[in-house]
Amino acid sequence: MSSSFNGADGLVRMLQLNGVKHIFGLCGDTSLPFYDAMARLDHGIDHILTRDERSAGYMADGYARVTGKVGVCEGPSGGGATYLLPGLVEANESSVPVLGITSDVSVGARGKFPLTELDQQALYKPLTKWNTTIDRVDQIPGAVRSAFRAMTTGRPGAAHIALPYDVQKHALDPAEVWAQPGHDRVPAYRSAPDPVAVEQAAERLVTARAPVIICGGGVVIAGASDALATLATQLNAPVCTTVSGQGSLADTHPLNAGVVGTNGGVAATRAVVAQADLVLFVGCRAGSTTTEHWQMPPRSVAILHLDVDPMTIATNYRTDVALVGDALLGLLALAAAVAPRLGHRPVDAADGRALAARARAEKQAFFAPLAASLDRPIKPERVVDLLNRLLPARAIVVADPGTPCPYFSAYFNAPQAGRHFITNRAHGALGFSMSAGVGAAFGQPDSVVVSVMGDGSFGFTCGELETIVRRNVPLKMIVFSNSVFGWIKASQKTGYEQRYFSVDFNRTQHARVAEAFGVKAWRVEDPSELEAALKAALMHDGPALVDVISQELQDTAVPVSQWMG
Structure with a gap:
């Protein structure tokens, strides 16, 4: 210097x-x-x-x-x-x-x-x-x-x-000019919850007949997936996640019942929460989407809440035991406190594995015929199903909050825990996934990264195709092309007697736009040709885009339980 x-x-x-x-x-x-x-x-x-x-x-x-x-x-x-x-x-x-x-x-x-x-x-x-x-x-x-x-x-x-x-x-x-070691990543300076509160929570968990664990993004952020699996297995308690909490457990874990809430939740996962006599929120704000506007779980259910931010606890639910601390340290402490008490579990305790398996089976039974459909326009379920079968382990999917989010929240399956699904659920701005996918590709260059977006989102962000080509980012992009701002049109359908106003726009030739930037691209209208196009895009050694002519959102079987009214 x-x-x-x-x-x-x-x-x-x-x-x-x-x-x-x-x-x-x-x-x-x-x-x-x-x-x-x-x-x-x-x-x-x-x-x-x-x-x-x-x-x-x-x-x-x-x-x-x-x-x-x-x-x-x-x-x-x-x-x-x-x-x-x-x-x-x-x-x-x-x-x-x-x-x-x-x-x-x-x-x-x-x-x-x-x-x-x-x-x-x-x-x-x-x-x-x-x-x-x-x-x-x-x-x-x-x-x-x-x-x-x-x-x-x-x-x-x-x-x-x-x-x-x-x-x-x-x-x-x-x-x-100096830096404090350890402040380059999260979480720094972990804190553990009050040991007295841990003992109280452990007693509540053990004596509950049907405990359910609902996990937000805090579990993945804290690297607490193994600790969560230990506690859930001890209690044989089903685990549900928020949209941001996906990856708290591998989607193949026998206790993972899936996403709950208005965006990506389905009746089968809602039933898992409905039968609970105690809910443990972990790294989760218990906000409107997760709880279906604070209806599920109902107010009568006992609530335990573990979160690093004390301001999230007891904001939306009266909380029986508050655990303020890091998700990893909190879950480890709970598992240690639960272990010597397991002999006191109720004889009629619910079988969490059976509950999770039933929820998954019912969801799959609804999903499978939609994914297999050869109807035109292409059903979004077909895209998710093919990616579940084609993507390698440790792939990362980044979804925009429009058309892709509820489908991938409900039906995308990552075979391992961790951050393998990303969407911007806090404010839901369109135009997120292409750029966030670029960032993910730089952060995890050995993973296949797929950005899925609606055509509305594509219009916000397509200028970054130049960046992708210039830096040769091997991002795989899928555009759901339906020429509509689907969430708003669906809300106008259900809440405003189909008085559609200013939500439709002209179709763009997204593949041709991508090719003009130098991106290898395919356009698919026939569902029987979709698998070949996705395979080709995934095998391509550079950036690739598949333009899928898909259903308008308001006409689909989208897993959204409540639109804006």
Whole structure:
């Protein structure tokens, strides 16, 4: 580090010391010193130039979800700072550690109406776990340390740093540049629940006749799948998951009953929760989607709740035992406390394996004929069924929140636990899956990554096809082409007497668009030709897209129990 070491250099070194290997972002004039530092210094960080700051945020999100490391995205002041925001909002509400770095106008220009001036700190404050705007160069190292500490401890979340143009060029003492080990990934500084509460919860679990465990994304984030399997097996208790909790157990585990709730839940999994006399929520907010607007489980059921964030506990349900702590440490403690009590299980205790098996069988019986249908337009179930059979182990599917989400939530089967299904359930913005799939591909380069999206989402994000080709990202993309914003049209059908208004649009030739960017592509109208196209796309050694002419969502057997009314 030379005597000319400046603020931009310090930021790059701080990222390097925190284990950052990839940054997703878009250039701008107020970011020039930072880009120059990236060009001059030997840091081992790969910068992925995107075509939209929103995409950079979603790429960082997907990267963080599959690695457990902090995802980093960056953009310039003004419009760049506003465009980066959707990715950070989604990450923060989904408990994903993403750092957004935006450059800003010079400190000396504040209040003088410079181009792109914006109160970035006020903009990002309510929408991130932690944020700051730098005023002096000596604040840079401490700000980065605070951001990484905030993102990775407690409930993970997003952080934001605004770095003015002139501060990037000021001299910085290299001695201030150091990082705290362990803050590069989640979860850092694990905490365990109160031992007294653990004993109380264990007694409740053992004496319950029909306990059910409902898991959110916190189980996967904490790496607690094995501990969950141990506790569930001890109790012979069925496990249900939220959409974000998929991967808490392998989908092949005999106690995994599947997804519950209004999005991806079906009558068979709802029945598993309905028969419970006690529900243990783990790493789960018990929000409206998971609980079907707080109807399932019913209010009469005993509730235990384990979560790292105390503000999620007892928010929606009166809770009999609150367990505040990390999901892994909490589940290990519960398993240890349950073990010596197992002799006190009720003689008429429900058979969790049988309940889960029945739920899976009933769901499959409904799904199979739809997946086998040769009707046109193509039924989305056929796509899911083929991917279940064709994808290799450890594949990752990234779904947009429109047409793909409920189908893959209900019917996609990953043969192992962990993060193998991703969707943006916090805010549900369209245009997520293509970019998040790119991030996932950089984070797990040895896994096959498939991005599934509706044609509405494709319109938000297709500019990133250039990024995919330029970086030769072997992402496999599937577009459900039905020329409609399906969720809204379905809601207009069920809640507004089919008064359809401003939800239909013209069909796009998605395969031809992809080919224009240099992506190998197929268009499929005949369901009998779908398998061959998907096989060819998966075998292709570069990016590939399959355009599937599919049913409109409001006319399908989509596993959604309640639309907006």
